[in-house]
Amino acid sequence: MQREENWARYEASFINLWGMKKGFRGGGNNQRRYRYRVESRLKGSTLVKKVKWLVLPKGELRYKHEDLPPPLDSTASPPPLFDGTTRLYIAYSCPFAQRVWIIRNYKGLQDKIKLVPINLQNRPAWYKEKVYAGNKVPSLEHNGKVIGESIDLIKYVDSNFEGPSLFPDDPAKRKFGEDLISYLDKFVGGVYTSFQSDPVKEANAQFDYLENALNKFDDGPFFLGQLSLESDFGFVNERFQIFLSEAFKYDITAGRPKLALWIEELNKIDAYKVTKTNPKELVEFYKKRFLNDQH
Incomplete structure (x- = not known):
């Protein structure tokens, strides 16, 4: 027993x-x-x-196994807030929320941290009024307080909950990992900006950065030789690769063998796979958001 x-x-x-x-x-x-x-x-x-x-x-x-709950909209009642339950507020469509969600899965915290998905297009008023004044996702309700900002949450969850650490003990690899996480917001912003200009030209530098990062330590297909930061960069494959291929016929793995192998191995990881969005829905969402496609 x-x-x-x-x-x-x-x-x-x-x-x-x-x-x-x-x-x-x-x-x-x-x-x-x-x-x-x-x-x-x-x-x-x-x-x-x-x-x-x-x-x-x-x-x-x-x-x-864990059933994924439906998103809460403006008609939904709030959960029993600050009752001792740890809650991660996310949106299934948000890459910044996805990165924390993946880490929660990677560390095996499904029983410790409850998912509360929010409908960002029709979000409940109580979320801003009672949970997180910033009215964004992700946020984490833990020990009577709420924390926001994905990069802060990544470090908080890694430091305050059990499970495998995101960072290895090796000082050089740890420093490299911290630099990668800090770079992520710039990476995402650069790729998003490219959607509205020339992705083939503008996004090249971002994906070249990943290819070079994957060459840093030659002891496996992952950034630090073992699965760790993949929990933070996993959405690159799901979101950017699919949309750039579908909307612009741009293959982010062309001429980037390390990135191609990384994506192949990442797709075998359950902690990541369950967070993936339906590809068709994702492409349509991004077309409406970035290309003004209303069809």
Whole structure:
């Protein structure tokens, strides 16, 4: 019984190159086959929107499922605020909220931090009045206070909750990781700006930056050799790659082999995959927002 209760504590500093626990018995190829076999078995599930996360108590693979709640609009009542429940307020369409959501999944905090999605096009008045005066997402309700701004939340969640750290112990890698996170807002702004000018020209520098960053440490397909900052940059694949390809026929991986491999490996990570938006809905949303396409 104790073992069953403790598995959700997420023994997982488990994610290395292949998303498995370091020191897991069995060779690397066996780990990969085992992981893919579990994933393929789950593909037949009729559960459309579920969170799956992997824990390895004493060498066993398990997945935890989570129903994703519908967004709350102006007609919705507020949750019982400041009742001791930790809540992460997000919008499924917001990349800044997505980055914190991915980190929450990556650290195995589904049972610790409850998702509260907000409809940004028809947001409830109580969100600004009672939760977060900035009236933006993401925000985190924890220990009787509310914190905003995604970069602050990333550091807060990483420091104040259990689970694998975003940053390695190696000082050089840690500094590099902190610089990458700080750069993210500039990266997003640069790509968004390119949507309204010449993406093929303007966005090149942003994606070249990622390619060069992935070349920094040659010990795996991820930024720091193991899955960590991917939880922060995951939306690049889902949002920017899809929209730039669909709207501008621009392939962000062309001439960028490290970025292509990074995206391929990222798409195998459950903590990220569940946060992805329907591609068709995403493209239509971005067309309306950035290209004034009302059709």
